Amino acid sequence: MQFYNVKSVEETFSIINQNVTPHGATVTLPLHQARGFVLAEDIIAPEDVPGFDRATVDGYAVKAQDTYGSSESNPQFLEVVGEIEMGEEVTRVLEKGQAMAIPTGGMLPPGSDSVIMMEYCENLDGLLNTYRQVAPQENVIQKGEDVQKGAQLLAKGTRLRAQELGVLASLGITEVTVYRPVRVGYFSSGDEIVSYQTQELKVGQVRDINQLTISALIEEWGGEVMFGGIVPDDEEQLKQTAHRLYEQVDFLVMSGGSSIGAKDYMTAVIQSLGDPGVLVHGVSIKPGKPTIFSMAGKKPVLGLPGHPASAMLIFLLFGQTVMRRLQGEAERSLPRRIEARITQNIASSPGRADYIRVRLAKKEGEWWAEPILGKSGLISTLVASDGLVEIASGKEGVRQGERVPVIMLR
Structure with a gap:
């Protein structure tokens, strides 16, 4: 099997999905430990939020119709009957x-339907002068307006962020x-x-950077x-290691050995893990063409290029998508992008x-992307980078000043 019938990036995403x-x-999990996890069930609201009509400003609870026609020159007068x-x-x-003084978040009294802000009225010894009319429900959140009892609050597959934890x-x-x-x-x-802990390298040896970069992304x-x-x-040692790990994990990843050469056993090793086997053998992408994606039973297997920069890019694109699919996230989530x-x-x-x-760099309110040129295998250029400009397969390049998508690395 050779790198002649490669898949596009879009085809590879489709195959993964x-x-x-x-x-x-x-x-x-306790709620305070659940940030970043993905819901494995729908959440149905057990009660209304808020549980009562409440004020959104400091002011006075009133009947809206009692303020109609109010102005600076022609105020209406209401009796303040409490706080x-x-x-x-x-x-x-x-x-x-009548009117009642009310703080932000306070419960509206029965019979009132709006709140007039402090700035638009004046309490003169229990007589409230209103200098502006208000509409029904103005400055009020109604019972159940935020969340209604019995409604689906969060769907299965939602990744829990601070805001989801807050509403729960x-x-x-x-x-x-x-999902665990x-x-x-x-x-x-x-x-x-x-x-990578080796202090003195022999000629031809290379420290294992990928172990750290890929592990860091996974975590x-x-x-x-x-x-x-x-x-x-x-080949035999590769098979033994691959099969041993495969039995213990949800997703198997390996780097190196995916380029064409006399010692390229990786495809055979991946294929030996089970059917349907290799689905992608080469992706039309630079850097990262020698990429393998396989399914062994229900477990995905990803073979990364050996070059650290290429391995990291491919794992950012495809490894993250595989992980989020395995975690049950509702939609495919690509790495964060800006323009x-x-x-x-x-x-x-x-x-x-x-x-x-x-x-x-930001100039006059817009982001500008300055290419960091260098050979694709250089890890030092990744360290200096804030992101990756994506040039789609159908384009012959981009022109100076053109808007481009940037995958964020920071």
Whole structure:
């Protein structure tokens, strides 16, 4: 199997989305520990939020019709019959021509339907002068306006952020059922690869950067890493390591050994894990063409290029998508993107997606992307980069000043 019938980036995403499904294992967590996890069930609101009509400003609770016609030159006059305290249930019914002082968040008294702001009225010894009319429900949040009892509050597949945790807390929900973290097995391969802790390299040896960068991304996205070590270019050893990790994880990732060469056993090793086997053998992308994606049963397997920069880019694109599918996220989530203007012309080959490292700077309210030029295998250019400009496969390049999508690396 060779890199002649490669897939486009879009085709690769489509294949991943068609084949990768949630791993299905769930855990129940206290709400304060659930940030970043994905809901494994729909959340139905057990009560209304708010549970009563409440004021959104400091002012006076009134009947809106009692303020009609109010102006600076022609105020209406209302009797102030009390003051509402925060957290207090109000039972007194507001009658026509009456008003009650109310703080932001206070409960509206029965009979009132709006709040006039402090700035537009004046209390003169119990006589409220209104200098502006208000409409019904003005400056009021009605009972159930934020969340209605019995409504679907959050859907299965929602990743929990601070705002989702906040709305759950507002309903008294203290624990949630979520998908457990994705377990990812990773190993590096290559006769030349040695531990990154090696202090003195022999000629031809290369420290294993990928172990750290890929593991860091997995953990950043909420996954758990099982490291299988560094395996030499020996087909039997590669198979043993791959099969051992495969049995213990949801997603198997390996780097190196995916380029064409005499010691390229990776495709055979991946294929041996199970059917349907290799679905993508090469992606029309630079850097990162020698990429393999496979399904062994229901478990995805990703073979990354050996070059650290290429491996990191491919894992940002495809590894993150696989993990989010496994975690049950409702929609495919691509890496965070912004739009920027490119500072210079960049040529690209049609039929291949290019990812150009850039440094971002803001000028006159707009982001500008300055290419950091260098060979695609250089890790130092990634360190200096804020993002990656994406040039789609159908384009022959971009012109200076053109708006381009940038995948954020920071």
